[in-house]
Amino acid sequence: MMQLRRTMLFIPGNNPGMLQNGGVFGADAVILDLEDAVAPQEKDAARLLVAHALKYVDYAGSERVVRINTLDTFGLADIRAIVPCGPDALLVPKVQCAADIEAAAKAVALAERPGQKPVNLIALIETPRGLAEAYAIATADKRVVALALGAEDYTAAIGAQRTPEGSEILTARTLLVNAAAAAGIQAIDTPYTDANDEAGLERDTAFAKHLGFRGKLTINPRQIDIIHRVFNPSTKEIDWARRVVEAIRQAEAEGSGVASLDGKMVDAPIVNRAERILQLAKLLGLREEEGQ
Ligand SMILES: CC(C)(COP(=O)(O)OP(=O)(O)OC[C@H]1O[C@@H](n2cnc3c(N)ncnc32)[C@H](O)[C@@H]1OP(=O)(O)O)[C@@H](O)C(=O)NCCC(=O)NCCSC(=O)C[C@@](O)(CC(=O)O)C(=O)O
Ligand SMILES: [Mg+2]
DSSP states (O other): OOOOOSEEEEEETTOHHHHHHGGGSOOSEEEEEOSTTSOGGGHHHHHHHHHHHHHHOOOTTOEEEEEOOOTTTTHHHHHHHHGGGOOSEEEETTOOSHHHHHHHHHHHHHHSOTTOOOOEEEEEEOSHHHHHTHHHHHTSOTTEEEEEEOHHHHHHHHTOOOOSSOGGGHHHHHHHHHHHHHHTOEEEEOOOOOTTOHHHHHHHHHHHHHHTOOEEEESSGGGHHHHHHHHSOOHHHHHHHHHHHHHHHHHHHTTOSOEEETTEEEOHHHHHHHHHHHHHHHHTTOOGGGOO
């Protein structure tokens, strides 16, 4: 079944209050963060807090992801402490190449308890080399279920200026979407870092959806509803998808693999797109009249 990752809410791993309340906002995933939100001198304390949260906090059905540190810093200690607490996935930062994922997967396998549900990996692509190797990273191990883009680190590394419209990350976004699609996994977009700019967030999220992303990293609970609204199929999309499926059924009954809808050709790729919209609508419990 398709795993919803429209929103993946970062929660700083050194903030007990935020860790405690992180389940009440309805994010599809929470990311308990041991990396950049936590200063080096707080890493050990944050690891204990996050392990405790995984065991005792109810995240109300949100996928429970932990962002570990890179394996050349605190990452191996993170994996050893966190994996036995049963997270759904680890977000591996600054992945450069397939070997980084292979090393993480090996450490995870060693840390898993017998009978434990396998821990997935999500690769955070935020370096020029990581982007260049994105497909190899995506296919390095069967635990990898998504690629996510980290545009702040990436633009800093290539020396680009960040702009509200994001022209400087267009190539990175499309390359990442293509690598994820080629590997048959999800692409998750970079966070929108101004938590107070709702119009900017909506515009940026709509553009990410248009490019093929399935969700967006999220830094503040106030961003969740806006992002969900954008990624949810609209009434118009659901209506179109139903009519596509109906049109192709009719055409097939008449012995043809191609149909026409409002003068436009409907064939296999169009039907695939329509079926994905209907699958998402079903997963979200949206009926035609409830889409937005
Ligand atoms: C942004 C802001 C400071 C705004 O503060 P504000 O004060 O305006 O928040 P308010 O909205 O007023 O909060 C109202 C109530 O919600 C609670 N609340 C807020 N945020 C919450 C939350 N996240 N989880 C649970 N609870 C939360 C809060 O405690 C309060 O609760 P209460 O007091 O009870 O009412 C705050 O959200 C925040 O710290 N976010 C997390 C930031 C973070 O994790 N960054 C690192 C990860 S990104 C990254 O690393 C990407 C990348 O890898 C990518 C790349 O490379 O591009 C990189 O490298 O950059
Ligand atoms: Mg980063």
